[in-house]
Amino acid sequence: MSVTDRLDDKSLFRTDSFIDGQWVSGEGGVEVLNPANNAVIATVGDVGEAGARKAVAAATRAFESWKKVSPFERARLLMNWYKLIHENAKDLATLITLEMGKVNKEAQGEVIYGASFIEWSAEEGKRVHGETLSTPFPGSRGWTIRQPIGVVGCITPWNFPNAMITRKCAPALAAGCTMVIKPAPETPLSALALAELARRAGIPDGVFNVVCGDAPAIGGVLTSSSDVRMVGFTGSTAVGKLLMKQAASTVKRVALELGGNAPFIVMDDADIEKAADGVIASKFRVSGQTCVSANRIIAQPAIADKLVAALEARISKLKAGDGFASDTDVGPLIHMTAVSRVDKLVSQAREQGARIVTGGKSLADELGGSFYAPTLIDGADPSLDVSCSEIFGPVCSVYRAESEADIIKLANDTPYGLAAYIYTNDVGRVHRLSEGIEYGMIGINAPMVGAASTPFGGVKESGIGREGGKWGVEEFTELKYVLLGGVEG
Numbered sequence: 001m002s003v004t005d006r007l008d009d010k011s012l013f014r015t016d017s018f019i020d021g022q023w024v025s026g027e028g029g030v031e032v033l034n035p036a037n038n039a040v041i042a043t044v045g046d047v048g049e050a051g052a053r054k055a056v057a058a059a060t061r062a063f064e065s066w067k068k069v070s071p072f073e074r075a076r077l078l079m080n081w082y083k084l085i086h087e088n089a090k091d092l093a094t095l096i097t098l099e100m101g102k103v104n105k106e107a108q109g110e111v112i113y114g115a116s117f118i119e120w121s122a123e124e125g126k127r128v129h130g131e132t133l134s135t136p137f138p139g140s141r142g143w144t145i146r147q148p149i150g151v152v153g154c155i156t157p158w159n160f161p162n163a164m165i166t167r168k169c170a171p172a173l174a175a176g177c178t179m180v181i182k183p184a185p186e187t188p189l190s191a192l193a194l195a196e197l198a199r200r201a202g203i204p205d206g207v208f209n210v211v212c213g214d215a216p217a218i219g220g221v222l223t224s225s226s227d228v229r230m231v232g233f234t235g236s237t238a239v240g241k242l243l244m245k246q247a248a249s250t251v252k253r254v255a256l257e258l259g260g261n262a263p264f265i266v267m268d269d270a271d272i273e274k275a276a277d278g279v280i281a282s283k284f285r286v287s288g289q290t291c292v293s294a295n296r297i298i299a300q301p302a303i304a305d306k307l308v309a310a311l312e313a314r315i316s317k318l319k320a321g322d323g324f325a326s327d328t329d330v331g332p333l334i335h336m337t338a339v340s341r342v343d344k345l346v347s348q349a350r351e352q353g354a355r356i357v358t359g360g361k362s363l364a365d366e367l368g369g370s371f372y373a374p375t376l377i378d379g380a381d382p383s384l385d386v387s388c389s390e391i392f393g394p395v396c397s398v399y400r401a402e403s404e405a406d407i408i409k410l411a412n413d414t415p416y417g418l419a420a421y422i423y424t425n426d427v428g429r430v431h432r433l434s435e436g437i438e439y440g441m442i443g444i445n446a447p448m449v450g451a452a453s454t455p456f457g458g459v460k461e462s463g464i465g466r467e468g469g470k471w472g473v474e475e476f477t478e479l480k481y482v483l484l485g486g487v488e489g
């Protein structure tokens with residue numbers, strides 16, 4: 001079945017870039033695969049460096065007028081976009097499942113989650129204001145204003161091909177910035193469908209551009225052009241470091257939402273069944289391909305075996321399969337390279353004497369796509385790659401630590417610091433552990449933390465800046481200080 005056969009509104013299937021309000025075809029093409037069967041579902045034109053430059057020029061021109069549009073009018077246009085996204089949620093979710101494999105129910109959740117950033121930002125954009133200041137200078141007055149930073153380059157990942165665009169673009173547009181978006185080569189279709197809906201919503205030409213094709217060429221323009229004042233990126237820490245270096249040449253602001261290696265701490269007073277449900281929700285969402293996914297389950301020894309048994313009972317029942325099948329719990333990984341990478345981590349753990357409690361093998365041959373079995377490991381050494389690296393697959397391991405000091409040390413023993421989870425019913429432990437661990441977001445008895453109203457982001461090598469809430473809008477503004485002298489004669 002072709003992509004258009006699956007869509008109610010066939011004009012949401014776009015394979016050209018969207019620049020200055022026009023669909024622009026490119027040279028050659030980048031193939032988009034359905035990871036559930038590895039079949040080519042679309043070929044998207046590559047507009048390369050020239051296309052990126054054209055988009056930056058369009059966004060620079062559009063910024064001159066968009067920044068002057070009142071926040072109330074910008075909110076109206078954003079809410080048009082929000083409504084269109086809701087009206088077309090089924091088709092948008094279909095595109096997500098087709099191009100990256102996500103279970104369709106989760107894909108529908110992503111569309112609604114993504115739209116919530118538009119609704120929140122539309123409102124929050126009306127509340128961008130400055131302050132009056134005291135000054136040491138006689139007869140003067142001081143105040144601050146917040147202004148949009150300018151053209152923003154935005155490089156988005158394949159794991160949330162819809163929501164990671166809206167989480168960046170909605171606050172930026174609400175603040176008065178214009179955007180050039182480079183979606184992941186694996187998932188351009190969701191980005192282009194969002195562009196089509198932005199066009200229908202009345203967002204002016206040049207304000208929202210989507211540029212597809214050669215990633216280094218387009219990324220190079222976004223990070224080096226002096227017309228681009230900020231680069232927002234969600235993706236791996238390795239690429240984030242590279243973009244940061246490139247952005248240094250023009251001292252651009254960077255907002256980086258990078259990798260994670262989330263600890264999931266279960267204390268001996270916790271409700272073990274709830275903790276096990278929490279691990280499943282956190283770990284196996286998007287087949288473990290989220291940067292906030294629980295990687296390391298750290299349990300106190302008294303309850304560790306019970307937790308392993310509760311996890312085994314759940315994980316061994318998870319059904320891997322096509323994201324459109326109604327009984328699928330876990331979809332495919334993004335591609336076969338991801339399957340090989342995850343399998344290598346698990347094989348290394350097995351060779352080093354860890355116990356593979358359940359799973360531990362590729363299902364690619366069995367299921368005919370990029371599938372890996374939901375896997376639980378017990379007894380992996382904390383120095384192994386499966387313990388230290390971001391897994392980005394349906395694999396988690398259980399570790400044991402007794403004292404709060406040892407638990408904190410183990411949780412912090414990583415360069416990452418994005419999300420962490422703690423299960424306990426002891427309020428003292430809640431405070432001591434959440435203050436002791438170095439993470440940007442902490443869920444207590446809660447396996448999911450992201451929301452439009454809350455700050456999303458990490459510390460250490462997990463990133464810089466926050467998305468969501470009032471902080472998400474502020475990221476896209478410059479703070480300007482004004483001093484007026486000679487007020488009193």
Ligand code: SIN
Nearest residue numbers: 160234290291292450
């Ligand atoms: C991510 O993995 O990049 C985002 C996850 C989320 O928003 O929950």
